[in-house]
Ligand SMILES: Cc1ncc(COP(=O)(O)O)c(C=O)c1O
């Protein structure tokens with residue numbers, strides 16, 4: 037159960053513990069905490085209510101005395117009764133349903149990260165997102181104004197998405213060498229949703245997906261939840277070798293050729309050619325996840341693999357999340373029309389299309405010049421941050437770790453000179469207010485990397501975070 | 514493959530058929546129509562390109578002569594080669610992948626409807642959506658302006674959705690008798706997505722879902738695609754009887770108590786009490802899909818079942834789609850916190866949350882008074898439309914069909930006095946430019962109903978549509 041925004045009142049003449057007991061009763065009476073569910077720990081309740089732990093303890097004891105709660109050492113406090121109901125009966129067995137569902141839960145560390153990101157003052161050293169400081173508030177204001185004049189209704193949209201947006205995406209793709217008519221483009225709610233649709237729409241249960249190791253794909257559950265297997269090949273700067281691939285009998289090859297998550301690597305032009313040629317030879321479909329393409333910091337990026345794809349081998353993914361704003365939830369998939377048709381049909385079945393409002397805003401951004409200007413500004417800022425990060429790391433972690441600076445994107449893949457208990461490091465850092473992304477999220481066997489991102493936290497915070505972690509690291513070395 | 518927006522140029526000196534042939538070559542060369550894929554029919558290509566069929570035939574013949582296309586009577590034209598590539602090789606076997614995916618395709622009639630809705634000048638007699646004329650353009654303009662001042666960044670959001678929106682939803686729910694803290698609420702991209710999350714998150718494969726027959730749920734594939742079974746009980750005005758339910762060993766009960774889709778029925782207060790009590794007794798979780806609640810046309814609606822739910826038996830669904838704008842893609846699920854936590858986790862895994870922009874706009878609408886004013890205006894218009902529809906139906910279909918006017922919502926469930934070949938009627942009407950929603954979409958065995966909606970098409974169009982269908986009906990009676 038998560039953070040509540042209720043707080044007891046200090047001024048009135050009802051004692052705080054009494055207010056807490058009443059609040060919990062109401063949670064139970066309204067079915068929000070049904071009989072059988074477990075309460076958050078005393079520590080968490082005290083934090084959320086903003087009170088001393090002793091007030092929580094008093095309230096819980098009172099409710100236990102009334103027969104409403106039951107506490108057991110080790111397993112926490114449970115709701116056992118709702119005495120005010122006349123016909124005492126049990127609620128549905130939600131907890132076994134929650135466990136029974138088809139889709140696997142997120143990795144517990146990812147769940148923790150998702151939650152802790154919203155703890156105030158947390159220093160986020162690994163967050164894969166642009167700093168909120170760079171949000172282009174004024175341009176967005178102008179875009180919203182223009183868009184509100186253009187929109188004459190916000191109905192359910194065409195299966196593939198708003199046509200004006202698909203036309204703009206088609207034009208943008210042409211600028212990076214990809215020929216794709218609007219009918220070969222599906223608008224999605226971020227590139228993540230594209231992966232989900234591919235998983236549900238194109239693969240049989242038990243299919244194998246090849247990928248680089250480490251990879252972003254190991255940190256999410258989309259494919260595994262649908263019963264797919266991930267087979268990773270060690271990532272060598274240049275991607276992975278096809279000779280070892282042939283034996284894996286895979287259904288799909290997933291790659292992030294530009295500013296790889298988490299390593300930051302940029303695949304060379306030759307390697308791209310080779311990879312595409314091999315996949316063509318093997319008739320192996322390829323997902324090219326290119327969401328970081330625009331964030332090059334040291335000059336031009338080789339053309340996408342998709343630009344050379346004359347056979348329809350590549351499904352190409354793009355997104356506005358990493359350059360403009362993840363909160364728009366706008367991305368795209370590009371591929372052979374029959375495949376796009378199939379994915380569009382499943383998209384209609386899962387959410388009837390992405391927010392039309394977001395789609396209009398995205399179209400307007402792509403259409404007008406200020407998008408280019410925004411990208412340039414972001415790149416400039418990222419270049420500064422990358423240099424700062426390098427300096428800071430050398431100063432505090434230089435004795436224990438190595439890294440290469442990436443040519444673009446957000447990430448530095450820091451390698452410690454010996455294996456570390458990453459989970460422990462994560463927990464300790466969290467207690468000191470620093471959120472880390474351990475390498476094990478991106479490669480289950482990893483014990484010696486952290487994914488840092490220089491994009492999110494402001495320079496000072498970043499330095500403070502690195503210093504705090506240095507204090508912890510000292511004990512491990 | 515769907516509508517293209519490319520058109521040949523009339524002015525130049527390249528003949529039209531030549532332009533078409535070149536365009537098709539480019540589609541193939543860029544992998545958009547890979548080797549092995551099937552072209553749209555000559556009729557459809559001619560329509561999409563805006564040319565005579567003879568120009569299409571000439572172009573296809575030329576490409577066949579070049580060995581690029583191959584036509585076979587009955588099975589259409591296929592891409593067989595891309596002669597310009599040096600190493601001729603086959604693309605991935607997409608067509609078998611498209612067939613292999615886990616998620617079932619939409620019902621073909623639904624796919625057809627999704628597509629034809631965007632054919633210009635189509636008269637949509639059954640569309641479950643407010644008329645675009647009623648889109649509150651000015652209020653939305655003001656909301657967007659206010660919102661653009663409030664938004665200071667558009668990052669990834671908390672798993673359960675934007676807190677200010679959840680607070681507004683919590684306040685709105687209180688106004689209809691439901692107690693739910695923001696932590697018991699999950700924001701979703703429309704109520705449809707809530708169903709998808711429940712299907713992936715709470716049910717084992719092979720679970721049975723009980724529902725009214727007919728029901729909206731039969732027209733979508735969310736549960737079936739995840740391997741669930743739907744068991745419908747005939748719908749009698751008042752919902753369905755619990756005695757017959759006990760034997761079905763179901764995992765979930767799905768109901769639309771207010772202005773049911775497709776029948777328009779409103780469940781009485783007594784029946785609601787009974788239903789909830791029975792589900793509590795059976796410990797059977799209940800989904801209350803209440804997306805039409807605000808659209809009452811004849812006075813107050815009984816409180817939601819959720820308002821009486823002290824055990825946490827009910828998952829409650831709401832949405833802004835039917836009252837404000839489906840294009841916002843904003844809805845909500847309310848339930849016991851551990852269940853909401855689980856659904857939020859899966860939501861993060863599928864799309865990292867709904868559009869933050871849409872969430873801000875939704876919060877602003879709910880917070881300010883103009884939402885109420887908008888709802889009142891919509892109700893007034895719907896009342897007029899309902900009366901018009903009744904008059905028009907009596908005039909044109911009175912000899913062949915019966916119906917009851919609903920007390921709210923959009924739908925009239927028209928029953929013909931004898932069974933009809935609904936699929937044929939659908940096809941014939943479509944050819945005359947009228948889109949229908951046959952009863953078989955909502956109950957696979959139905960042969961005598963149409964779901965009409967008085968909400969979408971303007972009065973004149975509606976009348977024209979009904980008249981056109983009357984001409985067709987005459988032949989069946
Ligand atoms: C490689 C990669 N692909 C896809 C995504 C998903 O981005 P979105 O769904 O916001 O477009 C991310 C975000 O972390 C990513 O790193």
Ligand SMILES: Cc1ncc(COP(=O)(O)O)c(C=O)c1O
Nearest residue numbers: 641703704705729774832834844
């Ligand atoms: C009963 C019912 N539930 C849910 C939905 C889905 O609405 P949305 O996803 O737009 O909120 C509809 C729309 O047709 C409906 O009729």
